[in-house]
Amino acid sequence: MHLKGGLHIHTTCSDGDLTISEVIRIYSQLGYDFIALTDHDYLKRPDCYTVVDQINTDLIVFKGVELTIFEKGYVHVNRITGKDEALHIFNHPSELDMPLEKVIQRISAIADRYPLDAIEVTSKGFRTPEYEIPEIPFHKIATDDSHTRIGCGRAWIEMDCQRDKDSIIRAIKNGDFWNCYTETRGCTVSGSY
Secondary structure, eight states: OEEEEEEEEOOTTTTOSSOHHHHHHHHHHTTOSEEEEOOBTTTOOTTGGGGGGGSOOSSEEEEEEEEEEESSSEEEEEEEEOSSOEEEEEOOGGGGOOOHHHHHHHHHHHHTTSOOOEEEOEETTEEOGGGOSTTSOSEEEOOOOBSSGGGTTSEEEEEESOSSHHHHHHHHHTTOOEEEETTTTEEEEESOO
16 A cells, blocks of 8 residues: 655644644645654653544554654654554754764764664755765655644655554665655655665
């Protein structure tokens, strides 16, 4: 089955402008099959995601979190959980505002402590191709990191897999997906390098 999804979405549970209901409605209208709610760990209100189970939707909604990890400064890593599987994505390296060599060192230091599966090659949904290099040995993934309505749907992934959370996570871990961007109106090759 062909699926379209977004893996970095903020809501009013932390620093986003949209409620969970609004996010689900917008991404459904944009033709998404799955999304991951990834509000910030230090801002997220307890039990705020319980409302997801009360919303009638065909959208697969992952409950995740954007972790703040301190390693020579701080970085953000999304942890997205399925039924049995978990996915860890190093977020927006371009926002570290550091030379590429230092970013690679930071990613390596984090990978020694956390099971990284992928790295974002976008910043707020805009492509940052300087991180699409073999020296960063993780799958490269596009997200929109939406906080507002205007940020929704700028970058996403597509894949062919079964329509369940663990199958989606396994496909990403295997690099069986394509990155897509509205700015280029197209998709790049697989997430694996």
